[in-house]
Amino acid sequence: MGRRSFLGALAVTGGALLSGAAEAAAANMAPGPNMSWQDFRKLFALRPDRIHMAGMVLTSHPAPVAQAIEMHRAELQRDPVRYLDEKRWHFEREVSKAAAHYLNANTEDIALTDSTSMGTSFLYTGMKLKPGEEVLTTTHDHFSTEMALAECAARTGCTVRRISMFQDPAAADEGAIVDSIRRAITPKTRVVAVTWVHSATGVKIPVRKIGDVIQEVNRSRGENDRIYYCVDGVHALGIEDFTIPDLNCDFWIAGTHKWLFGPRGTGVMWGKAESWKITRPTIHTWDPDSLHAWIGWTPDVPVGGGRMMSRGGYHSFEHQWALSEAFALHEKLGKRRVQDRIHALNRQLKEGLRKIKDVRLYTPMSEQLSAGITCFNVGSLPAQVVVDKLFERKIVGSVTPYKASYARLTPGLMNSEAEVEKALETVRAIASA
Numbered sequence: 001m002g003r004r005s006f007l008g009a010l011a012v013t014g015g016a017l018l019s020g021a022a023e024a025a026a027a028n029m030a031p032g033p034n035m036s037w038q039d040f041r042k043l044f045a046l047r048p049d050r051i052h053m054a055g056m057v058l059t060s061h062p063a064p065v066a067q068a069i070e071m072h073r074a075e076l077q078r079d080p081v082r083y084l085d086e087k088r089w090h091f092e093r094e095v096s097k098a099a100a101h102y103l104n105a106n107t108e109d110i111a112l113t114d115s116t117s118m119g120t121s122f123l124y125t126g127m128k129l130k131p132g133e134e135v136l137t138t139t140h141d142h143f144s145t146e147m148a149l150a151e152c153a154a155r156t157g158c159t160v161r162r163i164s165m166f167q168d169p170a171a172a173d174e175g176a177i178v179d180s181i182r183r184a185i186t187p188k189t190r191v192v193a194v195t196w197v198h199s200a201t202g203v204k205i206p207v208r209k210i211g212d213v214i215q216e217v218n219r220s221r222g223e224n225d226r227i228y229y230c231v232d233g234v235h236a237l238g239i240e241d242f243t244i245p246d247l248n249c250d251f252w253i254a255g256t257h258k259w260l261f262g263p264r265g266t267g268v269m270w271g272k273a274e275s276w277k278i279t280r281p282t283i284h285t286w287d288p289d290s291l292h293a294w295i296g297w298t299p300d301v302p303v304g305g306g307r308m309m310s311r312g313g314y315h316s317f318e319h320q321w322a323l324s325e326a327f328a329l330h331e332k333l334g335k336r337r338v339q340d341r342i343h344a345l346n347r348q349l350k351e352g353l354r355k356i357k358d359v360r361l362y363t364p365m366s367e368q369l370s371a372g373i374t375c376f377n378v379g380s381l382p383a384q385v386v387v388d389k390l391f392e393r394k395i396v397g398s399v400t401p402y403k404a405s406y407a408r409l410t411p412g413l414m415n416s417e418a419e420v421e422k423a424l425e426t427v428r429a430i431a432s433a
């Protein structure tokens with residue numbers, strides 16, 4: 001069934017598969033550079049009686065993504081094996097192409113995963129390091145990075161060194177962050193593993209400047225002792241107006257089910273063509289070139305890095321294949337417009353929060369050092385109490401799942417200035433209670 005006839009069928013059956021709001025949005029509005037943010041919000045079936053400011057955790061699917069999932073699901077329900085046989089590699093390629101286009105990268109260098117955690121785990125657990133070699137990372141990274149690096153150390157005998165890039169996140173300084181990495185690199189350093197936007201504090205680090213420092217160090221090193229620079233980019237994707245070549249890194253990993261609005265359970269990773277050789281797959285690819293050679297049908301041709309690192313096996317294909325729609329949606333909106341909007345909403349939130357007596361803001365005001373995550377606390381209230389009180393007033397936030405826990409609001413494209421104002425009003429009421 002083609003997309004058009006599928007939508008027709010949906011209309012005939014009353015659109016039971018999509019919510020009324022999302023269906024109406026699908027019929028009446030085409031996302032594009034002129035779509036208003038108010039209309040954009042209508043693409044989501046999010047409950048309207050709540051203010052959703054935790055989209056950085058997990059997305060609701062916007063209408064174009066929800067429709068693509070339903071189209072693939074319907075076909076898989078009708079004939080799973082034939083649909084798979086006929087379409088799998090076509091759709092996987094389309095997803096890699098859409099990601100590569102958005103990132104300005106080569107399709108061959110994109111690997112498909114289920115999440116950021118899967119990407120970082122594949123990358124780090126597979127690293128071909130030796131005892132005596134060192135991974136340099138920081139105290140600001142996510143649990144998934146830390147655990148994947150611990151697995152790498154357990155398997156290879158390498159050591160993991162963690163440094164702090166700043167003491168007070170609100171006062172973080174670009175130059176000091178870059179210097180902290182520069183100073184911590186030793187002749188043993190083979191991998192630098194960082195997170196672009198920290199979900200612990202909202203700090204955005206200068207990834208490119210760190211990349212330039214590493215490139216400089218690598219100039220005097222050979223292939224066997226060069227440093228590989230790896231970035232968890234999940235909270236920059238779908239916010240920052242960037243392309244992969246801007247970052248000067250070896251590997252970049254992101255889940256696509258947060259800011260990008262991709263299907264839940266999807267993610268991508270990118271590696272520089274010549275860098276993939278430092279790691280190996282954990283779940284071997286089922287790419288036909290590899291599988292057919294194993295069976296003996298074709299000569300054994302090496303499969304490129306991105307394809308090799310794309311996990312094999314059967315998956316929730318309706319979600320995997322609908323990911324192209326999320327990249328397409330963001331491209332239609334325009335990266336610069338998306339960035340400006342999310343930064344503006346967070347600026348409004350931070351400016352309001354810092355005027356409230358008893359509120360402590362942990363995220364820097366500077367847009368060079370922050371993106372879509374705003375972290376704060378109110379007086380001596382535990383972060384969970386603040387988030388519970390916000391929720392009593394229908395505002396969905398989250399608590400940072402780290403040792404130091406803060407209340408976190410992450411206004412994104414589904415939110416309005418009025419919603420940010422309402423959140424501020426509520427924090428004011430909590431602070432003065």
Ligand SMILES: Cc1ncc(COP(=O)(O)O)c(C=O)c1O
Binds near residue numbers: 197
């Ligand atoms: C910085 C960071 N990295 C990785 C993750 C894990 O993301 P995923 O759900 O895509 O595995 C999260 C949050 O969940 C995060 O905040």
